[in-house]
Amino acid sequence: MKIFAAGISHKTASVEIREQLAVDRSEVVDLARTVKLLGQLDEIVLVSTCNRVEIYGTTRRTDSDIKSLLQLLCAEPRDLDPHIYLDEGASAVRHLLRVAAGLDSMVLGETEITGQIKKAYEIARNAGLTGPVLNRLFQKAFQTTKEIRTRTAIGRGTVSIKSAAAELIERAFSDDLADKSVMVIGAGEMAERCVRLLVKKGVRSIFVSSRSFDRAIDLANRCGGDAVCFGYCLFEMRDVDVVIAATSSAETLLSCDDIENLMKARRNRSLLLIDLSVPRNIDPAVTRLDHVFLYNIDDLEALARRGVQARERELTACHQIIETHVAALIEKLGVENEGLYLAGRNNRWVQPNFANAPDLLLPTVVDDSCSHVSLELPVLADDL
Numbered sequence: 001m002k003i004f005a006a007g008i009s010h011k012t013a014s015v016e017i018r019e020q021l022a023v024d025r026s027e028v029v030d031l032a033r034t035v036k037l038l039g040q041l042d043e044i045v046l047v048s049t050c051n052r053v054e055i056y057g058t059t060r061r062t063d064s065d066i067k068s069l070l071q072l073l074c075a076e077p078r079d080l081d082p083h084i085y086l087d088e089g090a091s092a093v094r095h096l097l098r099v100a101a102g103l104d105s106m107v108l109g110e111t112e113i114t115g116q117i118k119k120a121y122e123i124a125r126n127a128g129l130t131g132p133v134l135n136r137l138f139q140k141a142f143q144t145t146k147e148i149r150t151r152t153a154i155g156r157g158t159v160s161i162k163s164a165a166a167e168l169i170e171r172a173f174s175d176d177l178a179d180k181s182v183m184v185i186g187a188g189e190m191a192e193r194c195v196r197l198l199v200k201k202g203v204r205s206i207f208v209s210s211r212s213f214d215r216a217i218d219l220a221n222r223c224g225g226d227a228v229c230f231g232y233c234l235f236e237m238r239d240v241d242v243v244i245a246a247t248s249s250a251e252t253l254l255s256c257d258d259i260e261n262l263m264k265a266r267r268n269r270s271l272l273l274i275d276l277s278v279p280r281n282i283d284p285a286v287t288r289l290d291h292v293f294l295y296n297i298d299d300l301e302a303l304a305r306r307g308v309q310a311r312e313r314e315l316t317a318c319h320q321i322i323e324t325h326v327a328a329l330i331e332k333l334g335v336e337n338e339g340l341y342l343a344g345r346n347n348r349w350v351q352p353n354f355a356n357a358p359d360l361l362l363p364t365v366v367d368d369s370c371s372h373v374s375l376e377l378p379v380l381a382d383d384l
Contacts, residue, residue: 001042003133003333005092006066006084007054010106013083021073021080023048028120029127031073036129039069043131045124045138049116051106056096058133090330093137097322100141101148102155109154109311114145133333144325151321154314157307162193164300164307165274166201169242172272172293181205181240185233185254186247187215190276194244195223207240209233210247234258238265242272245281256285259292276300 032046045056067084087095100117102109121138124130158164182203184191187210206225210216220227228236273294275282287294
């Protein structure tokens with residue numbers, strides 16, 4: 001019995017290629033059944049997200065052309081082989097544990113992928129597409145992810161522009177955002193991400209202003225905020241604590257004179273300005289005004305970089321946790337093709353204990369010509 005993981009991801013294929021393999025949720029079960037049948041697989045889980053399309057499966061065949069199974073998902077005939085990665089045995093287990101923990105994600109340590117993997121597994125399990133091997137494998141992945149989140153800081157800190165903006169606001173107001181008021185200028189993708197994150201962080205008073213009032217109304221309605229006509233945004237700013245500019249406009253929307261007059265109306269109550277726009281929408285000269293604090297996208301990127309570096313320092317601990325769980329699972333299942341497990345990258349060979357493994361999980365003996373060789377290797381603890 002062989003465990004494998006095959007797929008493409010943001011690391012191996014462009015979005016143009018990934019979208020050709022993307023699977024609609026309503027079609028996942030039918031396509032997985034087709035791949036399982038044509039590939040003569042025993043078990044299968046099909047994962048399809050924005051950044052990856054992967055097949056996790058088990059098969060008894062030693063001559064399976066696993067990479068060709070991904071071609072069945074492709075909307076158009078094309079050569080996918082250069083973009084496909086294939087892991088088997090311990091490498092496949094390791095790959096899933098890394099993916100589920102967010103270590104293989106575009107944003108290191110992000111948590112969304114964990115939910116996506118769980119959903120894909122639940123769909124496959126409910127459809128009867130999994131069995132004892134993949135059930136144990138995916139449960140081990142979720143257990144490992146939980147341990148990584150608990151014992152390391154891989155998911156903490158700021159690693160994106162929008163989260164950096166939210167962190168700035170939290171720092172400015174000592175994490176108490178429920179009674180703070182924020183105005184977002186813009187109604188595009190970046191503005192919407194900011195608004196949604198602010199809502200998630202507990203901000204209750206959000207104003208959305210845009211030159212397209214209809215778009216401002218739409219975004220405000222979807223996020224529980226209030227729309228403000230762009231011509232009146234300065235008037236409304238008298239009572240807000242934070243202003244975030246996130247537009248595609250090539251001109252300055254808030255001049256130094258605008259903010260100076262605004263501060264008089266506010267009686268110099270502190271104002272936090274965050275400019276996410278390129279070109280900048282807020283005149284940098286406002287930094288000379290008292291009680292005005294301006295941060296632009298370069299400031300936020302620097303904050304995000306520090307967050308990424310902090311997460312990267314956690315990788316060694318994460319990998320150690322993963323290797324411990326990979327070794328335990330491989331020993332439990334007894335699925336390594338050669339009966340040996342290469343633990344981690346330090347070339348420590350381990351002999352799995354097959355004594356209690358079900359017959360269907362025992363490796364197929366292809367050649368007994370090496371039966372005279374004797375290896376005395378340590379046996380891993382048989383615990384999960």
